[in-house]
Amino acid sequence: MSELTDFQLEIAGVRLGHGTSVPVAQIEGLARPAVRGEVVEQPNADGAWLGADWYEARTLRIDCGVKTPGDPAAAARIVAQLEEAADDPRVRTVGGAVTALRIKWPGAPVRVLFGRLRKVEASWEQAALGWVPLDLEFTAPDPRYYADVEQSVGLRLGWLSGGGFTAPVQAPIRVSDGDQSGQDRPGWVTNNGTVDAYPVITVYGPCANPVITHVETGRRIDLGITVPAGEYVRVDTRPGRRTVTRQDGGTVATTSPLGSFRLPKGRSEVRWTASDPTASARLTVAWRDAFKTLVNPKENFVP
Structure with missing residues (x-):
């Protein structure tokens, strides 16, 4: 570029x-941009009713x-x-x-x-x-307008989501239990824009029955499939491109509403679960910050 x-x-x-x-x-x-919506005249009354x-x-x-x-x-x-x-x-x-x-x-x-x-x-x-x-x-x-650079984070099933010490460390030392099941793995994402951003999520095998959850909203994508080792499945939640596809281009059916899985402005957390005896499966979340306007009125940009 x-x-x-x-x-x-x-x-x-x-x-x-x-x-x-x-x-x-x-x-x-x-x-x-232009809008579309109903303007319904009110019978026997002045004015009209505005729809969404x-x-x-x-x-x-x-x-x-x-x-x-x-x-x-x-x-x-x-x-x-x-x-x-x-x-x-x-x-x-x-x-x-x-x-x-x-x-x-x-x-x-x-x-x-x-x-x-x-x-x-x-x-x-x-x-x-x-x-x-x-x-x-x-x-x-x-x-929507989007940032010029795409952001991404990677999440492995092999990392614990919790546990460790609480600072400052003082005697007696208490160690909290992490997620020993090896299933839930958190990932922090930050949308620096002014409106919700729609991510592209890629699941790399080997794993079965992956479920991706946006913690703050509780929205989730449930993929009742198996992703073999060396292959991936891509979940695209972007407007106009809401699909789930395999590496070979084949589509995957899901009842999860892809359009509702979005990253609100600010910092939020994405987690995923799956069955993977090798603990080598991973997931990436990619997104671009999204904006209502070409120039954010609250932005203090210094080139």
Whole structure:
């Protein structure tokens, strides 16, 4: 990933905005996303009843252009790179697949939207002069902004979840009992964002009947399966990608509501249990801090 400066964006390796070959005139869609919800007129009364409001997908419309004076071939290459990104079959033809749009705005670190480049429309009338106006459209099914860097923690079944000494140590020394069953293993995760984050959880075998629990909320994911040694099962709780898949791509059925398993802002704990006579199974929890807005009003960012 390249470093971005204020008023710059990046998609598919192409940087747009201030100080680049693709200056941006206007961007629509960075503010609060559109909402959908019922507005029901009240019979025989003034006004209406408002139902729940739900965010729609976030669509960015970027009015920009490629500026390469004296080098129209360079402009054509940049447009072609964006067209290739929009036509990538790994994203375009796979349900739920997305790519990243990175944004650097004043007063905040780089934020990321995940979606698809749905429109790349170029005007070639002035291409000989090295100027190609561009109309880009990027649709993010999840309107939240995310941190540029993914965080992760690993949890093994072979580590005790409790026990040890209580400081300060004074005579007589009392030793508390840890979890001798070798089943429950805690893991601390911290979402530094302003809204709930949705993790990707990977269970590496050998183990059977893994159960993942978010301690503070009590929400759990129960996988009544066996994960052989050398293989893994991935639980993706992210919006639009809520699936449980094996290493070979096969899906795993579960009755657990994946959408309710989330990491609230701040610090919380994830635990898991499983049957593993070798004590070598492990689990990873990966997530990105999630934000309501492009710039957090309470954020004091120093680059």
